Amino acid sequence: MPTGVAIRDVREQLFDAAERILLRAGPSALTSRAVTTEAGCAKGVLHRHFEDFDAFLAAFVLDRVDRLDARAAALVGSAGAGTVVDNLTDALSALFGSVAVAIVALVSFRDDLRARLRRTWPAGVPVLTEAVAVIDAYLTAERDLGRVSADADVALLAPTLIGTGHLLFADRGAAPPEREAVRRVVASVVAGVLREG
Structure with a gap:
């Protein structure tokens, strides 16, 4: 140019x-x-x-995390509609089908980027911790509607779903998992807390 x-x-x-x-x-x-x-x-x-390349990368990561807000609103808005398993399957597939898995690798790959992100994001990898918050909010909404049991530990279920989802999608060399494979994992994780008809 x-x-x-x-x-x-x-x-x-x-x-x-x-x-x-x-x-x-x-x-x-x-x-x-x-x-x-x-x-x-x-x-x-x-x-x-940008001050330097790591400042650029930190801004890039946080920009992509901010984009989760629209997905979060859509997921929480889906509470009470469809099935919990299908809603979670779609959410995990959309999240990990995006740049999220690559961002996890980027943050793991660059020490200076991790250090810079720690200034504003004190724990975890930004995209994953934000995704846990999204799933937690959705499961809480479903619990409030009675489709997830009142004693469900959503604070444990959310990171379990995100961690498992990340493992399913993390192999950059392979094709993403089929929807049914994601659905089976989700169904297994939440089976004990579902109260749907």
């Missing part, structure tokens, strides 16, 4: 480029040069908007 040409929504353009690289080639391929090349802009553009 020639110098002096304004770039619209530069942060989003850079974040989208980072996501494409991360999904295509993994965390080791994610460099400032690769991102700016993918975004079609000069390398200096990234450094005008």
Whole structure:
């Protein structure tokens, strides 16, 4: 891109480029040069908007975590409709079919990124801890509606579902699991607490 040409929504353009690289080639391929090349802009553009590359990556991770808000609202809004197992299956498939698994690998891969994220996100990997909160909120809504037993430990079920879901989807070299495989795992985890007809 020639110098002096304004770039619209530069942060989003850079974040989208980072996501494409991360999904295509993994965390080791994610460099400032690769991102700016993918975004079609000069390398200096990234450094005008971010203190350094780890600041860019931290902003990218948190931006992608913020995108879970719409999914969270949709999942909690689905409480009382469909089945609990199907709702959770769809939520896990959507979450882990996105960039979430790659972000977990990225955060694990880069020590400086983890340290920077700890300043604002004190525990866990941001995308996973946020996903646990989403599942917890959904299961709590279903418990309030009586479709999940009143004594269900949603604070235990939510991380169990996220951890198991992550393990199902984590193999970047293989095709994602079939929906039925995800559904079987979900059904097994929540079988003891369902009160649906």
